[in-house]
Each structure stands twice: as C-alpha cells, then as structure tokens.
Amino acid sequence: KKVADRYLKREILGEGTYGVVYKAIDTTTGQTVAIKKIRLGKQKEGVNFTALREIKLLKEVKDPNIIELIDAFPHKGNLHLVFEFMETDLEAVIRDPNIFLSPGDIKSYFQMTLKGLAVCHKKWVLHRDMKPNNLLIGSNGQLKLADFGLARIFGSPGRKFTHQVFARWYRAPELLFGAKQYGAGVDVWAAGCIFAELLNRRPFLQVLSICGKSLMTSGRVEDLLLVDLRDFVGRKEFQGDSDIDQLGKIFQKLGTPTLSQWPDLEWLPDFVEYSSQTAQPWRKLCPTASDDALDLLSKMFTYDPKSRISVQQALEHRYFTSVPLPTDPAKLPRPA
Ligand code: ADP
Numbered sequence: 409k410k411v412a413d414r415y416l417k418r419e420i421l422g423e424g425t426y427g428v429v430y431k432a433i434d435t436t437t438g439q440t441v442a443i444k445k446i447r448l449g450k451q452k453e454g455v456n457f458t459a460l461r462e463i464k465l466l467k468e469v470k471d472p473n474i475i476e477l478i479d480a481f482p483h484k485g486n487l488h489l490v491f492e493f494m495e496t497d498l499e500a501v502i503r504d505p506n507i508f509l510s511p512g513d514i515k516s517y518f519q520m521t522l523k524g525l526a527v528c529h530k531k532w533v534l535h536r537d538m539k540p541n542n543l544l545i546g547s548n549g550q551l552k553l554a555d556f557g558l559a560r561i562f563g564s565p566g567r568k569f570t571h572q573v574f575a576r577w578y579r580a581p582e583l584l585f586g587a588k589q590y591g592a593g594v595d596v597w598a599a600g601c602i603f604a605e606l607l608n609r610r611p612f613l614q615v616l617s618i619c620g621k622s623l624m625t626s627g628r629v630e631d632l633l634l635v636d637l638r639d640f641v642g643r644k645e646f647q648g649d650s651d652i653d654q655l656g657k658i659f660q661k662l663g664t665p666t667l668s669q670w671p672d673l674e675w676l677p678d679f680v681e682y683s684s685q686t687a688q689p690w691r692k693l694c695p696t697a698s699d700d701a702l703d704l705l706s707k708m709f710t711y712d713p714k715s716r717i718s719v720q721q722a723l724e725h726r727y728f729t730s731v732p733l734p735t736d737p738a739k740l741p742r743p744a
Pocket of ligand 1: 426491494497
C-alpha cells in the first residue's frame with residue numbers, strides 16, 4: 409500500500425515515544441526509509457502548523473552525524489516524518505555481549521555523538537533526549553543523532569512510563585532540581601552519561617525502583633532485577649519519588665554538590681538539602697578508562713551548568729587527539 413503516492417509500506421520497526429515507526433521504500437529514489445507516524449489527534453489544530461514550521465527547520469539540517477529528515481507530510485490525521493533507514497543503534501551495540509569495544513572504538517562512537525550534538529547547539533537547538541537508543545548507526549558505521557528537536561516540538565517525551573524511567577538516567581541535575589531555564593548543558597550531561605556507559609558497558613547513573621522504593625544496587629544483581637522490573641512497569645506505585653532517587657544516585661557517585669561548586673543551586677525550584685556524601689574516585693567509577701577519558705568525563709559531569717564544559721570544548725579535548733585515535737567508522741563493531 410502506498411502512502412502519499414510515494415512510499416511503499418513494509419513492516420513495523422517498533423513503537424516509539426511519539427508513535428509507530430515502520431519501514432518503507434521510497435519509490436522515487438528506491439531508498440529504504442523509516443517513517444515515524446506521529447499522532448496529532450489530541451492536539452489542537454494550531455499545534456499542527458507550529459509543528460510543521462519547526463519541522464521545516466529540521467529538514468534544512470544536513471550533517472553526517474544527524475539523521476536526515478527526507479520528507480514530512482500530514483496523512484489521515486497523523487504527521488509522517490520520513491527518515492533515512494538506519495541499521496542499528498548505540499544501545500544495541502553497548503548491550504551486545506559479543507561485541508568488544510576497544511578504546512579507539514569508544515572514542516570514535518563518542519566523537520560522532522559530540523559532532524552531531526555540536527551541530528544542534530550551533531543552531532541553538534537543544535536535543536533534550538540524548539540516550540543510546542537515539543543514536544542510530546548506519547550501514548557505513550556512521551553514528552547519527554535522531555529525534556533531535558522533537559522534544560521541543562511535541563512536548564517532552566515520556567508520557568509512556570517506560571520511556572520516562574530510562575530517560576531519567578541521562579537527566580542533568582539542574583533538571584532534576586526543577587530548573588525552568590536551562591541550556592546546552594543538559595545535553596552535555598546526558599552525553600557524559602553515554603560516554604561512561606560506553607566505557608563501563610552499563611548505564612552509569614541507573615536507578616532501580618520498585619513500588620517507589622529505590623534500590624541502589626551494584627554489580628550483577630542489577631541485571632537480574634531488570635528482568636523482573638518489567639512486571640512492575642505500568643503499575644502506579646512504580647513511579648515513586650524517582651527524581652529524588654536519581655539525584656541520590658548521582659550524589660552517591662559524584663558527591664553532594666556544595667554551594668561553592670554551584671552557587672545558583674539553592675535558588676532552583678525543587679532544591680532540598682541532601683546529606684553530604686563525598687565523591688568517589690573516577691578511577692573507581694570507570695576502572696578501564698584512560699586518564700584523558702576520565703579528565704573529559706569529570707568536566708562533563710561538572711555540577712554547575714555555567715562551569716560545565718561545552719560540546720565544542722569537549723571535541724577539542726586532548727582525549728580525541730591522543731592515541732589511540734578514533735577508529736574509522738567503517739571498521740567499528742556492530743551487532744551481527
Ligand atoms: P523512542 O521514542 O523510544 O526513541 P523511536 O520512535 O525513535 O523510539 O523508534 C521506535 C523504533 O523504531 C525503535 O525500535 C527504533 O530502533 C526504530 N527506528 C527509529 N528510527 C529509525 C530509523 N531511522 N531507521 C531504522 N529504525 C528506526
């Protein structure tokens with residue numbers, strides 16, 4: 409069945425935050441594409457036009473590390489966004505036990521992540537939903553940012569509870585403290601979480617909570633618990649005070665921020681005092697990382713967003729020019 413006289417619909421690829429994504433063939437070019445169907449049903453008509461105007465902006469961004477928006481059109485009350493088809497994503501790479509990531513591989517994947525983010529920030533667009541499954545990987549090994557700007561256009565994702573939980577691990581402390589004004593630093597923090605996740609092969613600031621009770625476990629127990637957690641997703645009690653749990657998890661690893669480190673902290677809407685905890689040594693938090701990697705990581709995890717390193721500065725960090733150099737993307741390991 410053809411959509412908009414141009415796309416031949418194939419199988420469903422998955423269900424995302426905003427709606428169903430399916431595979432299709434663009435009959436004008438023969439190219440395989442992914443079409444994201446966004447329900448506009450509940451929104452007022454005006455939003456429709458705003459969304460379309462914003463999407464025109466996204467269509468103009470062309471960069472090797474940002475997913476290309478090929479087309480956008482309304483069809484049967486849904487907005488259809490047509491993207492280039494991507495083979496896999498960084499989450500699948502990180503979770504694949506058969507994949508070994510060398511320090512050069514990690515550097516390459518992370519450099520492409522930052523390059524894509526730098527383009528967003530240069531255009532004054534925040535991504536706001538940086539996480540490994542939004543970093544798509546093409547057949548040539550190129551990593552591309554997906555879903556950028558969508559949070560601003562369609563409201564922050566996470567009405568579906570599962571999404572919200574997982575995105576919380578990547579949320580900057582200023583957001584968890586309820587900041588209404590925030591900037592590019594939120595993406596830098598999330599990118600730091602992704603960097604640590606590449607290094608450790610597990611989510612860095614993962615909080616597990618069952619029935620509102622947080623379980624800050626470490627080691628292999630987490631993996632076992634994750635399976636059982638699926639039974640709890642969707643249950644109301646599951647929600648808990650998770651922003652608080654998330655801050656607790658951050659402070660447990662990075663130490664409680666002091667006012668001298670972060671002077672604006674006490675003015676944030678949800679500021680409450682936390683019992684002071686001292687930061688754990690970076691070496692212990694990421695045992696396999698090089699000194700350069702740890703130096704960059706600590707600069708991305710600076711509490712005060714005003715002092716946090718920018719994406720551009722991160723790209724200029726010596727980590728990227730020291731050996732081992734980033735692996736050629738075409739030679740990066742990908743799931744079989
Ligand atoms: P989420 O909102 O959870 O980030 P998405 O809406 O981005 O999810 O995607 C839903 C599903 O569609 C996922 O399984 C994802 O891998 C797949 N997908 C999204 N975009 C593409 C694409 N450009 N190419 C191939 N698969 C895609």
